[in-house]
Amino acid sequence: MSVPLLQFEDLHVWFDLEGGRELHAVQGVGLELEEGERLGLVGESGCGKTTLILAAMGLLPPSASVAGRVYLNGEEILAEGEDSVSPHRWVDIAMVFQGAMNAFNPVKTVGEQIVEPMELHGTASGRQARRQVGELLERVGIPAARASSYPHQFSGGMRQRAAIAMALACKPKVLLADEPTTALDVMVQAQILQLLVGLTDDFGLALILVTHDLPVVAQVCERAAVMYAGEIVELGPTDTLYHDPRHPYTRLLFAATPDLYGTDEVVSIPGTPPRLDRELTGCPFTLRCDSSFAPCATIKPRLIATTQDHLAACHLNDPALKAAS
């Protein structure tokens, strides 16, 4: 089997809290991403989506400790911490941060800011870098001449395009996009999503799209991972997740999302996610679940394959447990 482009293996992240306590934000995540693939990462706020991709970038704050492995083309990039991850950051794996469109330096032109990562990583400089900036801007749908504009001269949608151009400055193979359309109007959102799809189709760029918006993932991504309480609870093709979900959380998330033409009742999920600063027993979703049964309170379900390309962490998929109860 070929080596995946990006692979997470049993990744854990803890944050130090005051009073010596720890918050177990990511609890053993495994995930693989192929070249040119679009993968959605969905879940409620606080489920660990952003922490997971920041770990792959080596950009977690000092209060975080990480265990587990992240491989890029088979090379373990977190093995030596900053030393092993920094040669790949922006060069092979890049990120569009949440709110990136509002994080430009207001006193520098957009072009100058896109040149910075190129010069910092030595992928281009001088006239060559400026030419590449023009090409990048054109690719994301901004006229090359606008490189000399300042961020405030751009609309919100254009700033988000520029933020994507900046992430692509060193021609990475993987793009991690954290809620790239959340603050945008629906028409501008459609433009940005079309751009991201075009980039993966045309250049083989692999995309992890982090969002709480299931319909966006359904329309853009081939596969999706549903995260809950720091873990992936279901992973599979988006079509299967919608039509044949094997974890009640996935089903309930879809049921909580109004659909333009849907006529079924929209229902909220009761309760809140568990606190991650204490040990959890059993299934982390059991208290909010509408189909939990005896083993859920005590036995923690593992993420197991229900079909070849579909995984879920739910005892309902275990015939032996179901028969016993």
Next chain:
Amino acid sequence: MSDYGQSALLEVENLVTRFPVPRGLVGTVSSRPKLAVRAVDGVSFSLRKGEMLALVGESGSGKTTTAQSILRLVEPESGTIRFLGEDISKVSSRRMRTLRRHAQLLFQDPYESLDPRFRVRATVEEPLLVHNEGGGHAEREQRVREALTRAGLTPPELFIDRYPHELSGGQRQRVAIAASLVLDPQLLLADEPVSMLDVSVRAGILALLDGLRQSGLGILMITHDLSTAAHYADRIAVMYLGRIVEEGPAREVVTNPKHPYTKALISVVPQRDPRAYAAPQILHGETPNPIAVPPGCRFNPRCPIAIPDCRSTDPELRVPAGAAAGHLAACIRA
């Protein structure tokens, strides 16, 4: 104030609200032309008791300014606003203050709209004190508890002594709703009431608003989310550049849109089912600047079906061909 029951609770006619654009010292001296942002540019609609109308549109389309103009939080330039049978567009600010107790505003962000130093009791009680209502201490306490119960914070004892930071986002929004219900208003203007909340709790807040609507409250909901509007509103009004360009029964507008702007908006709304993919009809650029509204139909520069007449004729809302009752669109080609 007696027989508005069958007629409209709120009737807005030809509402115009503009904001002057500052010219600066140089502009004033060189007598640069006075410019104005035409935030609301001739909006008309009505809302009945027990009805939810969703004002839908992109940012800058004038949704929020419309709501603020109705409450006279910004002063409209012209037009009439009939609320409970009375034209409130020109009444004194003192009269307006008494009328505001019947019309409450619910904000988008429950993390910002609640005072962090106030316990839930104080937040919900405040409107009673401001409007000098609710009698003595015991009676006010009773009304606060009732409002919390109506907002789904039950039992109220569990919440009444808490501070906002002890509550989840959904609970905070319920506290804000309780505070707007405590005066027993007739009209609620809800500005993006769930857009800051997690998907899992949105439905609960929307179901709560839906229940209040069923019990007779008129709700004007401002949202950019067509799916939410389609699900919960009785009617949808689509705004573009300060004007309502299409209005009608919610399902009808979504399944049988007549205005090319509405058609494009609907085509780009992502659906839950991956198999429902249809090529989105993406409009290029963004909503133009409301300082320079295009002549003729304001949508014509971005319209895929515009004809020369569209550059000269400013279309009125009218019943388009093949539309159901109560469905209006402002397009000469519809």
